[in-house]
Amino acid sequence: MKTDGYFRLGAKIFLILFVLSSICVSPIYLLSQDKVERIDNLIQTYYDYGLFNGTVLVAQNGEVIFKKGFGQANMEWSIPNGPDTKFRLGSITKQFTATLILQLAEKGAIDLEKSLSEYLPYYREDTGKKITIHHLLTHSSGIPSYTNIPDFFDEVSRDPYGVEEFIKKYCSGDLEFEPGSKFKYNNSGYFILGAVIEQTAGKSYEEILYENIFKPLGMNSSGYDHHADIIPKRATGYETTLDSYRNSPYLDMSLPYAAGSLYSTVEDLYIWDQSLYTEKLLSKKTKELMFHPHIAAFGGSYGYGWSINKRKLPESKREINIISHGGGINGFNTLIERLVDQKHLIVLLNNTGGTNLGAMATSITRILFDEPYDLPKKSIARTLIGTIKAENVKNAIELYHKLKKEHSEEYNFNPQELNTLGYALLQEKRFNDAIEVFLLNTEIFPKNSNAYDSLAEAYMAKGDKKLAIINFAKSLELNPNNTNAVEQLSRLIKEE
Numbered sequence: 001m002k003t004d005g006y007f008r009l010g011a012k013i014f015l016i017l018f019v020l021s022s023i024c025v026s027p028i029y030l031l032s033q034d035k036v037e038r039i040d041n042l043i044q045t046y047y048d049y050g051l052f053n054g055t056v057l058v059a060q061n062g063e064v065i066f067k068k069g070f071g072q073a074n075m076e077w078s079i080p081n082g083p084d085t086k087f088r089l090g091s092i093t094k095q096f097t098a099t100l101i102l103q104l105a106e107k108g109a110i111d112l113e114k115s116l117s118e119y120l121p122y123y124r125e126d127t128g129k130k131i132t133i134h135h136l137l138t139h140s141s142g143i144p145s146y147t148n149i150p151d152f153f154d155e156v157s158r159d160p161y162g163v164e165e166f167i168k169k170y171c172s173g174d175l176e177f178e179p180g181s182k183f184k185y186n187n188s189g190y191f192i193l194g195a196v197i198e199q200t201a202g203k204s205y206e207e208i209l210y211e212n213i214f215k216p217l218g219m220n221s222s223g224y225d226h227h228a229d230i231i232p233k234r235a236t237g238y239e240t241t242l243d244s245y246r247n248s249p250y251l252d253m254s255l256p257y258a259a260g261s262l263y264s265t266v267e268d269l270y271i272w273d274q275s276l277y278t279e280k281l282l283s284k285k286t287k288e289l290m291f292h293p294h295i296a297a298f299g300g301s302y303g304y305g306w307s308i309n310k311r312k313l314p315e316s317k318r319e320i321n322i323i324s325h326g327g328g329i330n331g332f333n334t335l336i337e338r339l340v341d342q343k344h345l346i347v348l349l350n351n352t353g354g355t356n357l358g359a360m361a362t363s364i365t366r367i368l369f370d371e372p373y374d375l376p377k378k379s380i381a382r383t384l385i386g387t388i389k390a391e392n393v394k395n396a397i398e399l400y401h402k403l404k405k406e407h408s409e410e411y412n413f414n415p416q417e418l419n420t421l422g423y424a425l426l427q428e429k430r431f432n433d434a435i436e437v438f439l440l441n442t443e444i445f446p447k448n449s450n451a452y453d454s455l456a457e458a459y460m461a462k463g464d465k466k467l468a469i470i471n472f473a474k475s476l477e478l479n480p481n482n483t484n485a486v487e488q489l490s491r492l493i494k495e496e
Contacts, residue, residue: 038367039066046360046376047071050240054350055081057266058364062274062343067266073235073351075245086234086263087349088225089334090327093262094190096213098137098305100197100205102286103212109200112137119196122164124172133196135179136189137304138294142175145186146255153249160252163195183297187259190305194258205258217275222264225253234263237331239353242385242424248331248353260329266347269336273345276338291323291340311362313371320365328354337361344368377412380404381421388425393433397440415445419454431462442471449479456488465492 039058046052053071057064069081104110110119110133117128127143135141146152149170156170171188194205201208206224214222225231227250237248253261264272275281282290293301293308300309303323310319321341327334335357337346346364348357359376366373380400387396403411418441425434438455445451456471469492476485 035060035367035370036066038373039364040068042363042367042373042375043068043070043360046355049376049378050382051355051376051379052348052350052357052360053081053238053352054087054235054348055083055085055266056349057083057270057345057347058368059270059273059343059345060368062277064270071352073233075236075238081235081351082233083267084221084233084265085349086221086231086265087334087351088235088237088260088327088329088332089262089264089349090256090260090329090332091187092264092269092325092327092334092336093256093258093260095305095325096209096262097190097193097197097205097258098290099281100208100212101133101137101193102282102290102304104197104200106283106286110196116192116196119199120167120192123167123192127172127175130175131179133193134294136193136196138302139183139186139189139297140180140295141186141189142177142179142181142184143171143186143188143192144173144176145184145188146170146191147187157249157251157255160254162254163191163198163257166255166257167192167195183295183302185297187256190259191257197258209262213281216280217271219264219268219271222262222268224261225263227253231263235332235351237329237351237353239331240355242379242382242421243389245352251330256329260327266349269347270345273336273338273347277343311365313366313369315371316369318369320369322365324361326357333357335361337365339365339368342368378410379417380411380413381417381424383411384421385424388433393436397436400440413444415441415448415451418444419450422454422458426458426461431458434458435462447478449475449482449485451475452478453482453485456485460488460492465496468492469496 043052043056047070055069056066058066067083069083069085071081073079073081073085101110105112112134113132115129116123116131116133116136117125119133120128131141131143171191176184197208198205209224213219238245239248276287290304291306291308292303294304295302298307298309300307302308306323306325309322309324311322312319320339322337323340324335324337331351331353333350333354335346335348339345346361348360350357359374363373380403383403384396384400387399404413418437422434422437422441425437435455435458438451438458441448441451442455452471452475456468456475459471460468469489472485472489472492476482476489
């Protein structure tokens with residue numbers, strides 16, 4: 001753009017400026033470019049191995065250095081993912097709900113230490129009087145999470161519900177523990193917080209979000225995800241199978257509500273991240289409260305709508321402070337990580353169901369700090385499923401041993417791989433093949449409780465109760481806290 005001006009300076013002056021600019025700019029530029037190339041190669045490898053399909057944004061010192069889409073936003077029409085693709089966020093929604101509560105607290109409309117009963121008169125009084133808003137924000141209320149109700153997703157998740165109706169029916173169970181005594185991740189608590197926001201502000205959760213967060217920040221590509229609405233550039237959610245993808249099951253979005261119903265883009269989440277370094281939405285004092293480690297959780301702590309943790313760098317042994325939250329909802333999983341001391345940001349939005357975004361973020365963190373990092377490995381389960389379907393399970397097991405001997409660094413031989421393969425075969429009612437795969441897992445990992453638990457479930461599905469009992473007992477011996485083994489053993493022994 002500036003070439004004409006430079007030519008008018010004359011050849012000598014141009015040469016001096018060129019040399020000076022090269023000396024001053026190139027090292028920083030090359031360093032930044034090197035990180036960008038490594039991040040791009042990392043995510044591309046995840047995509048090539050079928051381990052990621054979505055959009056990534058990385059900021060360094062508050063400035064975006066990488067944003068790119070990988071794979072398809074819509075596979076039927078081959079529409080690619082991009083930085084402006086809208087993804088369902090799942091539980092990243094919780095940090096927005098927490099912010100609305102804290103805004104109301106700043107206005108004096110909510111007292112975090114007052115009981116739930118004071119804000120929701122229709123909530124059952126015996127437990128509502130024991131639970132505070134603080135307990136709901138920190139997942140320490142003791143209310144059972146509705147997503148843990150047996151068969152909830154199969155029998156309830158497609159039906160629309162009003163907020164009050166849903167709370168009375170699915171978020172009002174008997175307390176599992178004394179409020180405030182411990183952490184247990186809880187979608188019911190944040191659903192109830194949405195109702196508290198509506199009751200206090202006199203408007204819908206969606207309206208308050210728009211007026212108090214999205215509009216002031218200019219987050220124009222974010223909102224409440226209604227299935228019926230036409231939302232431009234909205235990604236379709238898929239589930240990953242071992243050899244393909246399939247459309248994710250329908251979920252009525254009135255159910256995730258304030259616990260998980262928002263959509264956004266990586267670009268809008270960057271705007272959100274940057275706003276949290278200012279006082280546009282919350283005062284400094286209130287933000288300190290939001291990011292305070294209120295309760296031990298996830299190997300670190302939990303604030304209000306955020307996990308607070310540290311990540312150790314392997315070479316320098318430095319510990320990086322990270323404020324983060326993940327999300328998972330039918331067909332999507334997401335992660336936002338804020339490395340607040342350096343103002344770095346990692347946003348990962350995926351639309352093919354569960355994938356290990358934490359491992360991706362760890363590698364990106366190490367790249368940002370010029371530390372050694374891990375590239376992903378190929379899935380051995382994905383490799384074996386083709387052999388099983390085209391040939392037989394015996395040949396697949398032979399291939400497993402061959403690849404483990406000759407290509408151990410190239411493939412992922414984690415016990416979860418064989419477990420995933422076995423359950424995929426169980427779903428297709430290939431009981432004998434599933435049993436062979438689970439048996440292999442117990443042979444390779446004889447101290448793995450879950451391997452025996454899965455083998456027992458395969459025997460149970462086949463109708464062999466005797467072998468199911470033997471393997472559930474072995475699983476329980478290795479892990480006395482395996483509640484599934486306890487429950488299944490009790491039932492099977494009664495039947496026998």
